[in-house]
Amino acid sequence: EPEVTQTPSHQVTQMGQEVILRCVPISNHLYFYWYRQILGQKVEFLVSFYNNEISEKSEIFDDQFSVERPDGSNFTLKIRSTKLEDSAMYFCAGRHLSSYEQYFGPGTRLTVT
């Protein structure tokens, strides 16, 4: 069964550094999402992406964040200058055009020191 994959599984970075989190969605999915979960808190929507452009973003997704689908398979989330409060688990998700179910990757744990 196809799965969403994410790399790396854990990233430690210093405050102010740039990080790129990578996701490979399921091949026939057309909508893509990033969510994050701060330890002990709810999973929060960050951004949705369709047809090579952002379709919706949350208040969290400020100018420090960007997303890209550089080729036909990868979907990336970039944080330009990380802050301590960016420490969280970041999940990529995707869904098929004709269904509502979202399929999540295993997550990348980002630790900003």
Next chain:
Amino acid sequence: SQQGEEDPQALSIQEGENATMNCSYKTSINNLQWYRQNSGRGLVHLILIRSNEREKHSGRLRVTLDTSKKSSSLLITASRAADTASYFCATDPNSGGSNYKLTFGKGTLLTVNP
């Protein structure tokens, strides 16, 4: 309560017992989904119920939806130790768009004791 609030926050039962978790939400929805998360791992989709459905079954899972009360319940029958996980409801607000972003609750931590 906020969109997608589950209760109880934690539930501990014995193997073989049934587990019931509830979720309340505030806005109108297209659908409601339940996800499972094992400790420190990703979210696994369990079941989706559309706003025009009242009950749905999938294996040992039974989901109900009451749109008049803006609430849903997830029943896991004949629980197993492997069901130990956090369970989240997620709503897809009926905002007229097609993004179908999900709004998650805080989750119920289910512990099934062998």
